[in-house]
Amino acid sequence: MTPNQLMFAIFSAVIIVFSILTVTSRRILRAATFLLFVLVATGGMYFLLRFNFLAAIQLTLYAGGIVVLIIFSILLTSHIAEKLEKPDLKKIIPAFLVAAGGALITIATILQHKFPVEIASGSERTNIRVIAKSLISTEKFGYALPFEVISILLLAAMVGAIILAKKRKD
């Protein structure tokens, strides 16, 4: 087992175990903490694939931003000691069947398909200069338009969130 495979196995095990705990834990604050572990392990997987910039985004924005936001809203809306009620079996069984069936079909399809491309991948890190240039270029492989659209989306979301969460004077 090469070091890469070992690291992949660790990250993958963390992702699978803690994502299952995230959806089954009955204490909501613990579920949020497990989600944090999943997101950090995903960031580790990006480091393994040598997408350093993407891993940094994952750690700061997902693990830093979104999880903190979720924890804040948990603290605002429920008691820490409170346990969620157990979902009834009538709901668990169909959901489990859907999830397990879908996962089995997808994994079977993935395993059947022989991915024919065997390009020896370069192990160089992603260059931040290249990323910045293609985010604002309008030529081929340039992402100027999506970049602008996403900035407008973020601005709209910010304004919308402020207006929605503001206290109304009725």
Next chain:
Amino acid sequence: MFEGVPLTWFLITGTIMFFVGIYGFLVRKNLITILMSTELILNSVNINFVAFNKILYPDHLEGMFFSIFIIAVAAAEASMAIAIIINIYRRLVNIDVEKMNEMKF
């Protein structure tokens, strides 16, 4: 193969994470836990994009840009969802999906 790690391993991890998210989305009743399941689903798609990018086209960065945009959309979605959840909590004093049966107050 990426230095000994086959592409299928990444895809299987992503698949399991995706369907665990689906399970949580269907089973959970609390709105915040449903939001967390959505984050799991979005995250699993990112892993697939990045793995395909690195293993098929190591010289290009298309999958990485898709992932960046997905992360940005997820951030916008989470902030909006939490604003809505807090607003609902202020009016109904709980955030159970089954207790929310009217859209207009």
